[in-house]
Every structure is written in C-alpha cells, then in structure tokens.
Amino acid sequence: MPRHISHFVTHILALFLAPVAYARVVTFTPSKDNTPYQDPNGLLSNGTGDGLFVGQNADGDFIRRALLAFDLAYTSGQAPRSTASP
Numbered sequence: 001m002p003r004h005i006s007h008f009v010t011h012i013l014a015l016f017l018a019p020v021a022y023a024r025v026v027t028f029t030p031s032k033d034n035t036p037y038q039d040p041n042g043l044l045s046n047g048t049g050d051g052l053f054v055g056q057n058a059d060g061d062f063i064r065r066a067l068l069a070f071d072l073a074y075t076s077g078q079a080p081r082s083t084a085s086p
Contacts, residue, residue, distance in 0.1 A: 026075075030068040038063035 035053045037044040044062070046053075053064040 028070045028072070031071040032069045034067045035064050036067065 014060040032047075033052055034045050034049075035049065035051075036042070037046070039062075040082050054066045056063050
C-alpha cells in the first residue's frame with residue numbers, strides 16, 4: 001500500500017476510534033450582585049439598585065466594579081468549571 005494511503009487510513013481510523021467528549025452548556029442566574037464604588041474607606045456600594053455598573057462615570061470619579069455571586073450547590077462536585085462569559 002502506498003505511504004500516503006497508509007497515512008490516510010491511519011488518520012481515518014484515529015478519527016473514528018477516538019473517544020467522544022460531550023459538553024453541556026448551563027446558564028446560571030446570579031444569586032446576588034453589588035456595584036462597589038471607588039472609595040478610600042471602601043464604604044460606598046449599590047447592592048439594592050436596579051442596575052449593575054462597571055467603569056467610570058462621566059465626571060471621572062467613583063470607579064465602579066461589578067460583583068456577582070452564583071449558587072453552585074446543585075451542580076456536581078466533579079463537573080469541571082472552565083469558563084464564564086457574559
């Protein structure tokens with residue numbers, strides 16, 4: 001059998017004999033959130049407001065950051081958690 005055909009057959013066999021991995025996408029809703037504002041004492045935040053803000057306001061003061069908490073208690077402890085996206 002010519003060498004290029006042998007390589008082709010090897011690749012096809014590897015493709016079909018390789019184990020299959022399945023992924024599951026799960027969407028979590030935050031259990032709580034907060035928007036802490038830049039403050040020397042760390043005492044300014046908005047945990048009860050309607051929005052979640054990140055960045056600087058138009059005046060350039062009070063840099064905001066977003067904090068989110070998720071309850072992962074009902075997920076499997078053995079399930080890998082690899083990424084998060086907005």
